[in-house]
Structures are given as C-alpha cells and as structure tokens.
Amino acid sequence: MQRQAGPLDAVQGVVHGVDPSSLETARMLVAGKFSDDERARESIDRGTEAAEILGKLGMDSDTLAAALLLRFLGEGALDRAAIEKSIGAQVARLTQGALRIASLKDLRKTATETLQANRLRQMLLTIAEDPRVVLVSLAHQLCALRRAENAPKETRCDLAQETLDVFAPLANRLGVWQLKQELEDLAFRYLEPDAYRCVADGLEQRHADRGSYIAQVVSRLREELHRAGISAEISGRPKHVFSVWTKMREKNLDLSGVFDVLGFRILVNDVSECYAALGVVHGLWEPILDAFDDYIAKPKPNGYQSLHSAVIGPDGVTIEVQIRTFAMHRHADLGVAAHWQYKEGLQRRIAWSRSFLESGESTPHDIDIIERFKQAAFHHRTYVLTPQGHIIDLPAEATPLDFAYAVHTQVGHRCRGAKVDGAMVPLTKPLVSGQQIEILTARDGHPSRDWLNPNLGYLKTSSARAKVRHWLKQQDHEAHVTQGRVVLEREHRRLGLNEINIAELARRFKMRSEDLLAAVGRGDIGPVRLGQALGTQLQPQAPSPPASLPSALSEGRLLVHGTSNVLTRVAGCCKPVPGEPIGGYVTTRGGGISIHRRDCPNLKELAALRPQKLMEVAWDKE
Numbered sequence: 001m002q003r004q005a006g007p008l009d010a011v012q013g014v015v016h017g018v019d020p021s022s023l024e025t026a027r028m029l030v031a032g033k034f035s036d037d038e039r040a041r042e043s044i045d046r047g048t049e050a051a052e053i054l055g056k057l058g059m060d061s062d063t064l065a066a067a068l069l070l071r072f073l074g075e076g077a078l079d080r081a082a083i084e085k086s087i088g089a090q091v092a093r094l095t096q097g098a099l100r101i102a103s104l105k106d107l108r109k110t111a112t113e114t115l116q117a118n119r120l121r122q123m124l125l126t127i128a129e130d131p132r133v134v135l136v137s138l139a140h141q142l143c144a145l146r147r148a149e150n151a152p153k154e155t156r157c158d159l160a161q162e163t164l165d166v167f168a169p170l171a172n173r174l175g176v177w178q179l180k181q182e183l184e185d186l187a188f189r190y191l192e193p194d195a196y197r198c199v200a201d202g203l204e205q206r207h208a209d210r211g212s213y214i215a216q217v218v219s220r221l222r223e224e225l226h227r228a229g230i231s232a233e234i235s236g237r238p239k240h241v242f243s244v245w246t247k248m249r250e251k252n253l254d255l256s257g258v259f260d261v262l263g264f265r266i267l268v269n270d271v272s273e274c275y276a277a278l279g280v281v282h283g284l285w286e287p288i289l290d291a292f293d294d295y296i297a298k299p300k301p302n303g304y305q306s307l308h309s310a311v312i313g314p315d316g317v318t319i320e321v322q323i324r325t326f327a328m329h330r331h332a333d334l335g336v337a338a339h340w341q342y343k344e345g346l347q348r349r350i351a352w353s354r355s356f357l358e359s360g361e362s363t364p365h366d367i368d369i370i371e372r373f374k375q376a377a378f379h380h381r382t383y384v385l386t387p388q389g390h391i392i393d394l395p396a397e398a399t400p401l402d403f404a405y406a407v408h409t410q411v412g413h414r415c416r417g418a419k420v421d422g423a424m425v426p427l428t429k430p431l432v433s434g435q436q437i438e439i440l441t442a443r444d445g446h447p448s449r450d451w452l453n454p455n456l457g458y459l460k461t462s463s464a465r466a467k468v469r470h471w472l473k474q475q476d477h478e479a480h481v482t483q484g485r486v487v488l489e490r491e492h493r494r495l496g497l498n499e500i501n502i503a504e505l506a507r508r509f510k511m512r513s514e515d516l517l518a519a520v521g522r523g524d525i526g527p528v529r530l531g532q533a534l535g536t537q538l539q540p541q542a543p544s545p546p547a548s549l550p551s552a553l554s555e556g557r558l559l560v561h562g563t564s565n566v567l568t569r570v571a572g573c574c575k576p577v578p579g580e581p582i583g584g585y586v587t588t589r590g591g592g593i594s595i596h597r598r599d600c601p602n603l604k605e606l607a608a609l610r611p612q613k614l615m616e617v618a619w620d621k622e
Contacts, residue, residue: 022091023061023065025087026091027068029087034072040072043075047067047072054136059132065094066095067098069091070098073099074102080092080095094132097130098133100434137167138171138176138179141183142179142182144159145159145186145187148190157190164188168184171183184243185240200241213314213317214262221280228276228277230268232273232277236263237262237264238263263320264320265323265329267324267326274296274307274325277323285314287311296324304331305324306324306328308321309321309323381395381396382394382397384432384437386436386437387438394431398431399427399429399460400420400431401428401458401459402464405464406461406463411439411441412467413467415427415439418438419440420437427458446475447468447471449472452468477518484516485521487520488502491527491534495531495535502517509533568584568594568595569592569594570594574596576595578619580598581598582596582598583616584614585603585614585615593615595617
C-alpha cells in the first residue's frame with residue numbers, strides 16, 4: 001500500500017540546490033518518534049510550515065532542519081544531545097540558539113519603552129552567534145501570526161505587538177523584506193483591524209484598474225530603456241498596507257494624500273546601468289527632487305543597495321521607482337538569507353559581509369559570514385538583564401560592578417557580590433550578552449578605593465568610576481576641612497599675619513569657605529598658591545621672633561653657604577632632622593630661610609616657581 005503524503009513531505013519540495021541530508025534526517029527523526037502522537041501534530045505542522053518559508057528563501061538544509069525541530073526542543077520532546085547525536089552539532093546549535101531567542105522574546109512585555117524594545121532587538125542579535133538562528137525565529141513568528149486569526153483577541157494583539165516591536169525590526173536589520181512585509185501587514189491587521197480594512201479597501205478601490213496602469217508604465221519604461229541600449233527587467237506593484245499606513249501616520253495624511261502607493265522596480269546588470277536607467281526615468285517624467293535616495297553610494301546598515309526616486313508619472317500619478325542590479329535585488333528580497341544559497345558561493349558571502357559592516361576595509365577570503373555577523377552585531381556592547389527582566393546596555397567587557405552602578409548609584413555603593421544566571425561570580429568577571437545579573441548588597445556597604453585601581457579590573461565604565469570618586473571625596477570632606485584649617489594656621493604663623501580672612505580668601509579662589517578649606521586640606525591648593533594669595537590680599541604684622549628649633553635640632557647647627565648670622569627655621573611640612581639631606585628657601589616677610597628636606601614636594605614646587613630663592617645649606621659637622 002502506498003504511503004499517503006504528509007506535511008513533512010512538502011518540505012522536500014522547497015529545497016533548491018542544497019544538500020538535503022540534514023533535513024532528511026530531521027524528517028526521519030520526527031516521523032519515527034512522533035508519527036503516532038496526535039499531540040505532536042501541531043508541532044510537526046508548524047515546523048514544516050517554518051521550513052517551507054525558509055526553503056523559499058533558499059536556506060540550507062541545516063537551517064530547515066532546525067526550523068522543523070524547534071518546537072520539539074522547546075516542548076522537551078527532544079533535547080540537544082539527541083539532535084546532536086542524530087543529525088549533528090550544527091543543527092543542534094542552530095535549534096538551541098533559536099530556542100534561546102524564543103525564550104527571551106517575552107522580555108518585550110517588560111520593555112514597554114522604545115529604548116528597552118530597541119535594546120532587546122540588539123541583545124537578540126548579539127547573542128545569536130549565527131544569523132540563521134534569527135531567520136528560524138522569524139519563520140516561526142510568521143507561522144504563529146498566520147495561525148492566530150481565530151485565537152482570542154488578547155493573544156492576537158500580544159503576538160502582533162511583539163512582532164512590530166521585535167521581529168519585524170529584526171527582519172529589517174537582516175534585510176529580509178519578504179518576511180518583513182508579511183509580518184508587518186499581519187500584525188497591523190490584528191492590532192488595528194478597522195484601519196487595516198480602510199487602507200486595504202481604499203487601495204483596492206483606488207487602483208481597481210491598476211493592472212492596466214502598471215502595464216502602461218512598464219511598457220513605456222521597457223521601450224525607453226531598450227532605446228537607450230539598457231537591458232532591464234521591469235515590474236510594478238502596489239505597496240504593502242502597513243507601509244502606506246506608516247506614511248499616512250508620519251505625514252498626517254489621509255489615504256487620498258498618499259500618492260506614491262505604486263512602486264516600480266528596474267533590474268539591470270551593473271551599477272553603471274543603474275545610473276543610466278535613472279537618467280531615462282527622469283527624462284520621461286518629472287522627478288520629485290526631495291524623494292531621491294542613493295543607497296548604492298551609501299548602503300543602508302543592513303547592506304541594502306538601490307536607487308530610489310519618485311516621479312510624476314502618467315495621468316499625474318506619483319509613482320516610486322527603484323533601480324538596482326540583479327545581485328542587489330537578491331539581497332533586497334532575501335537579505336542575509338541570499339548568502340546561503342548554494343549558487344552564491346563564498347565570494348558573495350564575503351561581499352555581503354563587507355557591505356553589512358560598511359567598513360570599507362578588505363576582508364580575508366577565508367573568513368566565514370558567520371564570524372562577520374558576530375563581529376557586526378553590536379560587538380562593542382553588552383546587553384544583560386535585571387532580575388525583573390529590564391535590559392541594561394553596557395560597554396563590552398563590563399563587570400557586575402559596572403552593572404550595579406548602571407542600575408542605581410546606591411546599588412553600586414552597597415554592592416558586595418553578584419550572581420550571574422544564579423551562580424556567584426567575582427565582581428571583576430566580564431559580562432556576556434543575555435545573562436541575568438543579581439546584585440547582593442550590604443545595608444551599610446560603601447565603595448572601596450580598590451575599585452578605582454585599573455589593574456584590579458573592578459570597573460570598566462567611566463560613569464561608575466566617577467560615582468566612586470565622588471563618594472570617596474564626599475566621605476573625606478570633613479577630614480580635609482580640618483586639615484585645611486591646620487594648614488592655614490601654620491601659614492598664619494609662618495607669614496606673621498595679623499589674622500586670616502577666610503571669606504576674602506575664598507572669594508579670591510571663587511569657592512565657598514568650606515570648600516576652600518577642603519581644597520587646601522586635600523592639597524588641591526598648594527603652599528605656593530596659598531602663600532601668594534595670603535601675601536597679596538592680607539596685611540602682615542611686624543615679624544615675630546622665629547620659633548625655636550625642635551629638640552631634634554638642639555644638637556645640630558646649620559651652615560648657610562655665603563652668609564652668616566642668618567635667621568633659619570625648620571619647615572613644618574617635612575621637619576628635617578640632623579643627617580638628612582636638606583635645602584633652604586628664602587621666605588618673604590622677614591621669615592629668614594626655611595629648611596626643608598631635599599625630597600620635600602613643597603620645596604620642589606617653590607624651586608620651580610622661584611629658583612633664585614634657593615639656598616645651599618648643610619648640617620654643621622663640628
């Protein structure tokens with residue numbers, strides 16, 4: 001008895017020019033394991049439909065196999081080890097990657113803000129080591145939309161919003177217009193059925209005779225291009241519903257105000273013919289100058305290349321014309337999928353990688369497109385999750401401590417440990433996109449000065465380091481104020497001043513009095529600057545007798561080269577003792593010569609400012 005054809009057999013019909021071995025093995029695995037399981041029927045149908053979608057995009061056998069098996073892996077009917085054993089590591093990796101994206105897409109429900117939704121899309125691309133993983137997810141999302149027509153309204157709307165927030169932009173990022181347009185139109189129909197019907201019906205009524213109009217424009221274009229010696233393939237089509245609705249909303253127009261709802265595509269052999277064809281079009285009809293875009297000279301981030309122009313066509317109808325090469329068109333319709341078609345070969349894969357990155361740099365011919373995708377997909381950013389599912393955007397190599405400060409300054413200050421995906425990790429461990437981070441805090445915790453040591457690797461972000469520095473500065477403020485008072489009192493005695501007017505001094509430095517004291521105490525205002533300010537702004541009193549030398553000097557006399565009977569005093573900043581190398585500095589206001597250790601920072605600063613006031617001094621050895 002001949003076996004009746006089932007849904008799995010249809011998959012084979014969409015494989016063009018690829019080795020079907022992986023797909024055939026996957027079909028046999030599913031058929032043999034679940035052929036009598038009615039509960040698995042939906043998974044088989046869904047997987048088959050997703051594989052058909054990808055097959056029409058020309059994807060390879062491994063990708064189709066992953067699409068077929070995804071729901072079985074997600075439902076626990078198969079595990080990665082079984083797939084790897086039966087089919088191979090490549091299919092197992094693709095299936096597991098697509099499942100990971102499917103599990104993370106629910107984070108969209110917590111990503112209500114545009115910024116969070118954008119971060120989610122970026123994170124999904126970052127964690128997808130292979131763009132085929134994203135394509136499998138897109139195919140399954142499209143299947144879910146197609147099958148949701150009779151689902152409860154809440155389910156339909158949630159699926160549609162998820163599509164517009166995450167999956168349609170992902171399709172756009174990979175340049176897969178075939179999937180993008182159907183995803184957008186179905187989602188729009190579920191979310192705003194009345195608006196969808198209004199636009200769709202209006203387009204149908206406006207262009208009930210669009211077939212003859214399109215044929216008229218195509219015929220005229222073909223005639224003029226042939227006359228110019230340009231071999232071209234020309235087609236016309238109405239724009240899809242969601243794109244028309246988007247233009248209406250962005251420009252605040254009703255349907256009657258949207259003219260360019262018809263688009264025409266001209267495909268030629270090379271770039272020079274693209275620009276030649278553009279000249280023919282502009283010679284036929286009046287161009288709308290503001291509507292011209294040259295995506296050949298400057299491709300879109302996803303590698304899309306084409307010339308776009310809008311013209312006033314026959315009967316005064318505004319039409320859009322796209323002109324590109326056949327190779328550009330394959331990429332425009334299929335995006336990254338086009339580069340797994342067997343006939344494309346390695347060279348086209350590498351060419352796409354270059355345009356994807358827009359780097360203009362040469363690429364070694366042995367680098368695979370997967371590696372180029374991994375480098376292109378936001379390699380300089382890390383996207384991780386809070387326990388509540390919010391996405392935090394950090395630089396590459398950021399640590400759990402950077403994450404803590406990104407969540408909140410106080411969380412960073414009180415951080416004492418971190419869990420990554422439930423396991424304790426050091427605070428210096430670099431984070432990886434897709435991880436979930438939990439920060440452990442102490443009630444009275446505070447930052448450590450070690451966190452600022454670049455050699456220890458606690459912090460990678462400048463914002464987190466700035467927060468730590470600010471906290472440490474605030475905590476030291478009182479101690480610095482006290483030390484500042486001590487320094488000012490010492491300068492008061494050294495310069496023999498009647499009194500120090502702190503308020504006047506603060507005005508000179510354009511600070512508050514307390515901030516001035518703290519700056520002096522920290523050393524931000526050195527003794528030379530302070531002495532200059534005190535000497536110019538305050539009136540001195542008659543010189544006071546020099547302070548007696550410390551007891552450490554009672555047995556050591558000083559010799560000052562070239563002079564005799566000179567008043568000397570020991571500098572309070574370094575307090576040299578007999579036997580240490582010393583130097584002298586002639587002070588102002590009758591203070592004689594102050595004696596410093598030769599390695600005293602203040603003496604070095606004074607010497608740099610007024611070297612003529614340095615004096616050679618030494619301990620008397622007698």
